Amino acid sequence: MPQTALTETDAAIRGAGLRVTDTRRGVYDALSALPHARADDVYGRVRAAVPATSMQSVYNALGDFVDAGLARRIEPAGHPGLFELRVNDNHHHLVCSGCGRVEDVDCIAGHAPCLHPPETHGFAVQAAEVTFWGVCPDCAAAA
Amino acid sequence: MPQTALTETDAAIRGAGLRVTDTRRGVYDALSALPHARADDVYGRVRAAVPATSMQSVYNALGDFVDAGLARRIEPAGHPGLFELRVNDNHHHLVCSGCGRVEDVDCIAGHAPCLHPPETHGFAVQAAEVTFWGVCPDCAAAA
């Protein structure tokens, strides 16, 4: 039988200190293909490759990836959480208030926190999360 | 029987084009007392003043206030939605990643969008939402 090739996917998962399983390979590949995927988009894709997978396993894998620093979870107000693999740059997001479509926007500073609040109220500020809201071309055309 | 005084609360609700009811008075007063209140915090406070109120009525009132521009809803990732009455300035928020405590942070620009993305992907950008994440003094002391 063909020995599984050590792909970049495998290397990334192993590199994060996680065991390589079919579910995780599928989740990682789904995130590569869908840069801002909801948990059930990922589930749908993973099922195509690994039919026995459960939704719970996908949530587990996504949570593990986030904990391991492999993936990041974003959560635009009013929308379910989205997952992305871009974690090493402090980039931001542009969200369509019509359809929820998300695009990446590079951060000018490049590292967190890229902005500093004028008053900290005693908080130790760690990050500034910027979300741009607007209307995407498709939604603008539909309106 | 004592005639209800025309309070600032009443004036604010009427001014937004909404009928004045006990529930709405209660919700408005709760938001005044709790600057970043969750729906059930509001519910708890309103029940003290108007015991017959239902959770659904509170959601209705909050939604009506938001639609009418009287209140604003914010939704820090991983936390339930919060409501606030500050709507006329484009201020931002500082959120504790430990306990979820929220503090207001003034916007330097004062009007939306206070930031502009380097690339718009064809979107008509309407607002920039900035959330600062950090650790509040209480959580820092506990850790």
Add this chain to the structure above:
DNA sequence: TCCGCTCTTTTGACACGATCAAAACTGGAC
């Protein structure tokens, strides 16, 4: 002051995204 239209509240069911728990299974170090 009273009427009546329209808006608001009530009641109860229900949807969605996500999480918890425990038992069965398996990757990979040795």
Add this chain to the structure above:
DNA sequence: GTCCAGTTTTGATCGTGTCAAAAGAGCGGA
């Protein structure tokens, strides 16, 4: 090849929020 800690499976459950329809009430006009 063995074995154990890490993973997946199965199925229940939770919190937040929404939908719908009937009952109730604010307030403008007569």
